[in-house]
Amino acid sequence: MSSEVTLSAATRQNLLSLQDTAALSSTTQNRLSTGKKVSSALDNPVNFFTAQSLSNRSSDLGTLLDSISNGVQTIQAANQGLTSIQKLVDSAKSTANQALATQLNTSGTAGAAFSAAAGTINLQVNGTAVSTTLTASDTIDTTIAKLNAVVGPQGAGNAFSKDTTGTKIVVSAGADLEFSTPGDQTALGFTSGTANSGPQYGTTSTAGQSSNLTVTGVKERAALAKQYNSLLTQIDQLAKDSSFNGTNLLSSSATTNKLHISFNEKDTSNLDVQGVDATSVGLSLTAITGNSGASSNGQGNFLIDNDVKTTLTSLTNASSTLRSQASTFGSNLSVVQNRQDFTKNLQNVLDTGASKLTDADLNEEAANSQALSTRQSLGISALSLANTAQQGILQLLR
Template sequence: MQMSDVVLTAAVRQNLLSLQGTADLLATTQGRLATGKKVNSALDNPTNFFTAAGLDARASDISNLLDSIGNGVQVLQAANTGITSLSKLVDTAKSIANQVLQQPTGYSTKSNIQFTGTGAPTGTGGATSADLTTSKLNGGVYTFTNSAGTAATITIGTAPSSFNPVTKTAQVQSLAQLNQALADAGVNLAGSITGPDSLTLTSTNDGAGQVITGTAVPAAPVTLDAINISGNAAGGGAGGAVVAAVPDPISQQARATLVSQYNQILQQITTTAQDASFNGVNLLDGNSLKMIFDETGKSTLTIAGVTFNPNGLGLSQLTAGVDFTDNVLTGKVLTSLNAASTTLRSQASAFGANLSIVQIRQDFSKQIINVLQTGSSALTLADTNEEAANSQALSTRQSIGVSALSLANQSQQSVLQLLR
């Protein structure tokens, strides 16, 4: 028998429909309480469902990027750790170079050259330390040219003046003025009177191993630690034979040992730079790092790597018997080490700024994920307090509906009693 064959009164049908509606609402409320969501499918609320799905998808995409951002932070941390170690190694190399400066002079005899004056003296009796012009050295013009091609000219005359750093010239009269002019010009020579008309120029302790060459015209020597001297002008006279520097074997052996120690430090600089990698990326070995901060790939940061092996830092292996042989050559090494320290500090600052940017973007990504998830939850989550109250109210309504349905059936029950 079909339901349409059953005859129900209007009151019963109305109560039945009411009970069915209440049951549907109660099922919906119980479903919300069970899932914690008021929008479980597009049928519940299409707008909220698809909006929340979009927010959740973006939050998931950004969350996936957090892993690569975290790796980027570690790459920068590894590079910073490497730079810190490299700085310590460079400081150790400086310490070795400073030990060289504290060693005894590396030469038992320093190189020198003697000039005999040919000029017209202003007096008689030859040269004195107070007045060189009283000898045939008067009017002599001496040009000193270093390996860099920088020339300084000093003239012996009766109108002494201080060294001019612009024109790199000076005019001197006394021996003290000559030596001061040599020092001001950065020439590692000291003058001494070795005869009535003779001037000898001898290497100082700092440049004890330099090679002196007497030339007819100023010219840059090809040797790193060398100087050419031209003294052929009126009064200067021709240079005599150059006395070469004689190395001190004991001192040079000590310096050679320090060269070996220095080279070991450079080897450690090489390996340390190579080991400063994370997950196959080494910013100290020429690798670059590209960071992506958003799901579209439009927000990026590319961090350029550097090559911080010895060559990249401007340092090179030294050769025993050639380097560290005197203070001038040692000073050149110290200059390179100081430049390397400056380079390391500058790059550490650059990496530090990049690390700060990456960490800020990492925190931002975490916060934006929270915003997206909160927004999604606001569109779909149910208020459990409200739904619990609704459940109680609907249960009560259902009970009342059942009672109302029973009352609606009382007339039919009366007929049943008559039939009995």
């Protein structure tokens, strides 16, 4: 005796229809809850793995964006450093121009009347040694002529003259004029200065400044030279501080240090930003030294106008170098920022493409859900109608 339930053809057909509707409804509900029409490789292998590949590349580009952003900040830090260094160079240029505008002057009248004596008078004009030989028969006028003949070509002009009495030598020079030894001072009637007590330039001077003479401009220029050297120190410190995240494109070692920025996940597209040496040494700016400096004649401290002009030329060249370096960094920054925007847009394109392959249209799925709900109600009603004949027999049995 069979225990199986026998369904009519109409009932079985309606039952299958209800099962299909339930399956579709389940799929629709899953899409509505996850927002995905392809949530696994079983749903659509091609779309699933293609979308996964696109998402993976988008993720890789997102990681690169962090590196690119660091690169942008590093270049901006270097560019800001160059801008600040340029201001310091301009300040140094102003200091040098101030030194050039500070006039050197030596003036005074001998304390004693001139007395002819044979011998050599050794002088230094702005640190340059000159000398002239006097004879016992030289008059004060002859002596003055000889002295002017040797100091004039060094920029002191006709520094020597005589006072109104015609007996004493007068000095009026637009330069730092010094005697090399105490004997050179007293031979012309000037009071001997205390050794090493006054402004001294050159390598042979042992005489301090005579109390009969006044020198102006030397100490002022020396103070400006010290200020100039301080600015060079600030340039070095600023260059060393222009770093970001441990990378410095302006330090003294920057020429061997470069910033590498990758623009794609395989590093086949990249940019190398070469560092520069923006320190005072890298800009060919040297500190101003005095008698203890490396100059063979001991000149320094902005004493010589030509030396100051040479310094100004170096500063002008440094400004040009800084502008060129800033232009290069600016160009590199423009490239990196452009690639940063491109990478962001490409990442959006990849994410959008992946979404189109796997994301569900929620409006469509909501409409499907409503339609399936209606279909399910109709299916139940149809199933009820299919069982009407059996219900009639049941009524007869009752």
